Amino acid sequence: MEGQGELGRIGENYETSNVGGIRRSRDEENESRSGGSDNMEGGSGDDQDASDKPPRKKKRYHRHTPQQIQELEALFKECPHPDEKQRLELSKRLCLETRQVKFWFQNRRTQMKTQLERHENSILRQENDKLRAENMSIKDAMRNPICTNCGGPAMIGEISLEEQHLRIENARLKDELDRVCALAGKFLGRPISALAASMGPPMPNSSLELGVGSNGFGGLNIINPSTLPLGPPDFGGPLPVMPSTKSTMNNMTPIERSLERSMYLELALAAMDELVKMAQTDEPIWLRSLEGGREVLNHEEYLRTFTPCIGMKPNGFVTEASRESGMVIINGLALVETLMDSNKWAEMFPCIIARTTTTDVISDGMGGTRNGALQLMHAELQVLSPLVPVREVNFLRFCKQHAEGVWAVVDVSIDAIRETSSGGPTYPSCRRLPSGCVVQDMPNGYSKVTWVEHAEYDESLVHQLYRPLIGAGMGFGAQRWVATLQRQSECLAILMSSNTPARDHTAITAGGRRSMLKLAQRMTNNFCAGVCASTVHKWNKLRTENVDEDVRVMTRKSVDDPGEPPGIVLSAATSVWLPVSPQRLFDFLRNEHLRSEWDILSNGGPMQEMAHIAKGQDHGNCVSLLRASAMHSNQSSMLILQETCIDAAGSLVVYAPVDIPAMHVVMNGGDSAYVALLPSGFAIVPDGPMGDGPSSNGGPPAHRVGGSLLTVAFQILVNSLPTAKLTVESVETVNNLISCTVQKIKAALQCES
Template identity: 55%
Template sequence: MYASSLFGFDLALFQRRMERNGQMGLIGESFEAGLIGRMREDEYESRSGSDNFDGGSGDELDAGDDQPRSKKKKYHRHSPQQIQELENFFKECPHPDEKQRSDLSRKLGLEIKQVKFWFQNRRTQMKTQLERHENMLLRQENEKLRAENSLMKDAMANPTCSNCGGPAIPGQISMEEHQIRIENARLKEELGRVCTLSNKFLGRPLSALASMTMQTQNSGLEFGMGRNGIVGSSNFNMSLPMGFDMGDGVMGTPPPYPGSRTPMGMMGNDAHQERSMLLELAYAAMDELIKMSQPDSSLWIKVSDGTKEVLNHEEYSRIGSPFNDPKPNGFVTEASREIGVLIISSADLVETMLDVDRWSEMFPCMIARAHTLEVISNGTDGSRNGFMQVMQAELQLPSPLVPVRQYTFLRYSKKHAEGVWVVVDVSIDIGRNAANGSPFMSCRRLPSGCILQDMPNGLCQITLVDHSQYDESVVHQNFRPLVNSGIAFGAHRWVATLQRQCESLAIVMSAAPTEDPTAVSPAGKKSMLKLAQRMSDYFLSGICLSSACNWDVLHIGNIGNSDMKIMSRKHMDGPVECIVLSASTSVWMPVSRQRVFDFLIEARLRSEWDSLSNGETMQEMVHIAKGQALGNSVSILRASNAVGNGNEDMLYLQDSWTDSSGSMIVYSPVSLQSLNVVMGGGDSSFVALLPSGFSILPDGHSNSNNIVGGSSDGSGNFGGENDNSGCLLTVGLQMLLKNPQTGKMTKETVDTVNSLIAGTIEKVKDALGVA
């Protein structure tokens, strides 16, 4: 881009301009996105700094050069308080109108002309800094072209053999040197392949980065220029200074992590070069995320219901994204954007996202497993600004018919402004995470993440973008519309889960002690919620096969349903070795998700579908709310006629929730003695659980995607909105089999479990009037 115009410039003129601009550097100052464009169009030319002349502007003074000057120029230096107020206003509005200048003059005790000239000078100052920044880029590009020109001259003066890289004239080198040159040529060819691979997600070949680093070191410069002009260090063992903020979300280079290791050996043994590539990748991903998050962007199209947005692929292909590479064969693109309000501050949410354990706890139904592979940077000034790490996560959908997605990605956070944070993720393995025979879905995470902006009253607005590519062939036909719509793994589900979890945390933290002796104490509620979450985790592990599970998939004869997944694991019940059997399947239901959820959480109707209830109706003994929507709760259920029948010691622990992305009901039999300990605030980890339950998801069609919590009308007639729509019902069952003699599964046992699952589905259909 610069090659055609570079040689038309006088380098001496460059040096003089840069020396002049060097007196007005603004390194370290940040300004808002979009200001660069206005600065380029700014036509003011006045002196920079915080000093102003008493009198006219520069133009007015120059106009009278032919007249004798009657008075000497007087400088007026603003006070630090005045400068601070002007700076604060400039960040919000660099081009104040006449009324705004008048208000500022009265507020600061300055003349209107002084305010006007200060803003002119400030704009010119920033414009000059931009020119200086561009000059540095041009200067560096010039050095690069000079080096390339020199190499070309050397190559023409010394022709080499195309096979080995040696002299073209035979007989000038020994046989040993000839072999070494052949090996050197082979290694260069291998390096070329690595450069091509890196170019797929960096948008710049590795050789260019290596050349830039060498030129920077040879020229004696302390700093090199990274992507978009970001100041980077040529010595990565040094702390990297903050650089010029382009206003688009990328500001400076974070300092290295002390004692950091080569992250995963991604591109060879050169840790410096690998880290440089990771920084380039993070900056490029941050740039793209901010572009895709802009409001009213033409990159997004609202779907038919008008509440969700999907990517405009034609417009995306026109912006020239470095990540817009051809998809692998069989892959499809999934991209979505969602905006919502959360009951949490932006700083707290950033802390949660950068702590892998807290992040997993915030999305328990979505994240099967997550861990940090490498910390690249701990951030600057003890904050999370510039924090960068390599992570691996497995994302799940509660159905055995959708494989788990495994990503290895780079996560980078930046404080864009006061109360505004940006967190971006981007894959670094280019979709190679799922090899042939792997139980995971082959996928690639393109720049995705969120922009968080604090609002009054402790709230936070989130703009979340999710952009992925995945192998559609491994997804069951019934679930493809749901996955393609972005509801299964996309932005809508992330935001809906965040809203529900933040609401639940707010309710738990605001719980106050009560004098009611029958009420559960705050400590007991926390212990009960922890037990309920562990139960739900166990349930999901028996449905979604992730690397965190120790289940073995069984293939015993013909179980009569190809969509049924049966797994087993060993379990020690005291001295006896037992087997835990998990069976699950998913079916499409021609009724709304709300209607199915209302029916399944109704305790008095449980006997209509629960084979383990022995036909007995249930009543709710304890209710712990987790949200405002009816059904978001943890409950303890007991058979209505259990007292007197010898069954009063066995209760049901039930965890249920619903939001706009899906619903879930999980339950497990638990002894009364264990629950008494937990409700008293005791340790819940000792309680044995055998969870079963349901997940209810939209079927991916627009008329069934929107849903809110509701209830039946008390008559058993479960109506509601979207009755003509469908949903995807997943049923999961876990059983404990004590078989100390053989310790093996039999076909009869599997057939029994299969019958229980199929019978439960038929009972639900019959109760809802589904043929």
């Protein structure tokens, strides 16, 4: 590898009007040796005496300043192939001609290519020397064979048992290396040499530095080939590899680790191929349902078209599959970045994702982009009901750019690989077949998203009420992901806009709006964690005779979180079926004028909306601040913070009592993390694809039109002392609160029977 100083000189002095190539003339050679003087039109006295002819006028060359080189290098790290607009912008900023910028980038790319070729040639020379030395040692051994047992002369052809085993192992490793290199070539889109993949550095302590400064690949990490001798991490190409963060990796040898990663890569490529075909192909894989117009997977055609990449379906499992397309107010790059970042992914889908972590980053992409990014993730996915268990999945997430403005992100469970490495099948309750989305950029910052969800799960764990919904792919399916993405991206677009919606209260400052929305987001996240018993909080489930059969009661201690009152928190949740459409039920529960019909906090009268922040075009997507009417209110120091959400997949009404002085701080832009709240609320979903509700005698579901599944959940503080213990009376109180609320809602909607 050449030094940075030489690189800078090449980048500065290589300018020529010949676009087809970069050939240095003899005049340029002389100019470079002379120090790059700007004035090159004159000659020396000796030159003039030597010939009667007038001296030839030399071309004037420009030497870039250190600041210009620094700017050019910075852009080259991000984009080695800038378009015309970027070059024009850079030329204006650096006071250079556009052709100078263009030629600088051409020279820089050529210089990079030369360096890489030089390094590959060096590797080949090392391998050649190694083979020559090996050949000589074998010839010497053949001249004087010695028996390893007795030390005397050995018969020609006699090989020790240990050497036989070593040769067999060496052949196996070479076959594995060839397979990995073939996979890498498919992954990177170019052939990979097995010699380049297997060769280490010339010295034991040196490393192949593809880092910042020396060659412009600023986004790449420093790779030590000697530590990863076999797998995809050591291709010697532009595939950056992140160190493993899994504790299990520490107990694996380099060969085992690279073998597992090659299996991951093979699985990711197969899953990506399946996802793209599933997203782009209509009939016969996807059939349009006659009832409701939903897309239904043709399982027979699917099995004929695809080979199961994670093994056969476990006994007792059922399959759910769905596909949905929609326009989203977000560009493709931003969406891809959101999906590849576990924190951003959870924030974009707060009601679906209970918890997620990135457990291992195998590759963070190529050329400073997410193209080729491959990582291991763990997630807890939820439907807001205590009757549907949380789905815990370990999966690979692989991102690939298929064309200009077209990206795809695929997820696939890794249980089959884990079973192979652990030696036995340990099936989880859910397996994720190739699922994800294909994103295509559209004009005006929009994207067309085609989402595919495909899973196998143990249906016996799901309550009878929710089986039609989950089986039709409406609980964890593509429709819910796309609807949530559309609602959240619309909310982000409104918040980033400088125009405040007309129905918003203009008294709230921009900082106050952000603080209120952040507080509402925390309130909704805590509500979801209390309904589904995810590992976000350490809940303890209670079993007591004083609680209804379908009500789940849990407790936890809250002592360290400034956003919650200290003491014992009690959470109770249940789900019921109502013969009411989801839209009608949502409109009833979010109406502050009808709140007294079910909410004991309203003190028997209507409530007044004090503040309103819109989160979408639909009036149902908003954050509100409510208070009881003055003539009925005996709690003058209490307000109610409420968030309501609605989309094509369902709706949500979450609220919590808050202190007036604390809310004044928040509405003025103060920190909302210290506002203590315990949320309660409702989650509403359709009861199935065609409104299939439960039968009256407990038999198979009967056909009902427009039914809803309503989840009711409360969190209350039963005792504020750190040493407090839960009492039976507290459990009975929250159970009665849920039962009373459900009965009041039924009575108000005239559906008691």
